Amino acid sequence: MAGDSDVPENNLFCVNCAKPANLQCPKCMNLKLPRAGSAFCSQECFKSSWSSHKSVHLKAKLSSPDTQNSGSLSEGWLYCLKSGQAWTPKLPYFDWTGSLRPSPISKKQIVPDHIDKPDWADDGIPKIEPNSVLQYTVEVKTPYQIERMRETCHIAREVLDAAARIIQPGVTTDEIDRVVHETTIAAGGYPSPLNYNFFPKSCCTSVNEVICHGIPDARKLEDGDIVNVDVSVYYKGVHADLNETYFVGNVDEESCQLVKCTYECLEKAISIVKPGVRFREIGEVISRHASMSGFSVARSYCGHGIGELFHCAPNIPHYARNKAVGVIKAGQTFTIEPMINAGVWRDRMWPDGWTDVTTDGKRSAQFEHTLLVTDTGVEVLTGRLQTSPNVFPWLNS
Ligand SMILES: [Zn+2]
Ligand SMILES: [Zn+2]
Known part of the structure; x- marks a missing residue:
């Protein structure tokens, strides 16, 4: 192990x-939090x-008596x-990078008692995950773990497909979230993002200049938008994670190229x-293919190990x-989830502490799969099904 010598x-x-x-971490120093953490x-x-470390700041702020002057997260948030x-x-002062703005967020969804929940479901704080040795050693899964991952990934794929089927101009990202929430629970699963480090919804919906972690809200999708839906499901003790970027109505040529390039x-x-x-x-x-089309690769978020933990090595x-x-x-099981930007790679976070946008306000697309490494190659556990909706023109032969 590292550090013992x-x-x-x-x-x-x-x-x-x-x-x-x-x-x-400069923020931890500001908040005078213990140096070891x-x-x-x-x-x-x-x-x-x-994305997991920042919960430490939020936890400190939530338990501090005055949360008024505590950095970028506004009081309302x-x-x-x-x-x-x-x-x-109430829109805080922020140097918005594009035309998208936050809209009202509906109240937290209920999860029925019979659903098996991860340890953050009640208080917003993952406990096993940040302290696990699996943060720095990559697990080789047992056949039983793999069997459960296959099942959970199949459910997650069907949940994402259900979301994809309702996408059109006029639909809100909150309605997409409701479909994700209800489909996940109907399958007996828990939507992993819900209350993970206090994330308020059951999936991420990232529109136009949002790179990732957009919060579903009351904004209606507009003709010409692109929207990524990122679904994660917890079922039989393991997580699955996948996402796709969809076209809303008629989308301009450069955005079509961006989404297709990201898929590739x-x-x-x-x-x-x-x-x-x-x-x-x-x-x-990934970088070679993106730069061939004149696009850049977002750097702040990475693919990750997955299994009994949502995010690990x-x-x-x-x-x-x-x-x-x-x-x-x-x-091994892990995700690959490239975020490709039409302009510069640099990102900025909204005052909500989640929504990550491009600094130039140009669009960003993403695709993600959960993968299992086999003896000779790879099995795409979240791969498309016969029943998956036909939404990508380049898949029609
Ligand atoms: Zn994901
Ligand atoms: Zn992921």
Whole structure:
């Protein structure tokens, strides 16, 4: 294990990979949180743990007596996330990068008692996941784990397909969320994003310039939009995770190219997956294909291991010259989920603490699958079915 031969002077180890750590999360320092929980070995580890690490800040703010002057999360957002109540945003001052704005969010959905829930379902805080050794060792799944992952991934695919079928101009992303929520529960599953680090909805819906983690709200989809729906399901103790980007009505030529190119980036990445290939190769393949079309690769979010944990090792960057360590082995399960931008790769987070947008306001598309490495290649656990709706023109032969 990393760190047992060389204990660093400061005695701190990376929260993400357990290597000796010299960086501190600036937000944790502002909030005067314990140094051990906010140490990182590199910018890369810091960025890749951000989506789970930031719950530490939120937790600190929620338990602090005055949450008024506590950084970028506005009071209203804190209230909404904490209480699960519906909320209409008073738009805070923010240098919005494109034309999209937040709309009202409906109140938190109920999950019936008979559904088996992950440990964040009640209080918003994942407990097993951030402390697991699986954050820095890549698990090889047992046949029983694999069998359950196949089942859960099949359900998640059907849930995403149900969402895809209702997409058209005039439909709100909140209505998409309701379909995802109800279809997941009807299948006996729990929608993994619901209350994960206080995320208020059952899926992510990312419209136009949103790179990922958009919150379903009352905005009606407009003719010409693109919308990514990211679905994750927890069933029989394991998670599945997939997403697709859809066209709303008639979409301009550049956006069609962007979505098609992103689809191809994922296909090309999957085609190299087999035992012995380095994780860092995946980003090379994606980056090469995206830049051929003049597009860029978002860098702040990565593919991830998945199974009994929603997010774990390996961390799989989608960009070139990344420093991901390790070699692919049979029995591993992980996602690949490239986010490809029409303009620059840089991103910015909205004051809601979730919605990540392009800094130039240009569009971003994404596709994601959960994969199982086999002895000779890969099985796409969330692959399309005979019944999947025919929504991508390039799949018609
Ligand atoms: Zn996903
Ligand atoms: Zn994912």
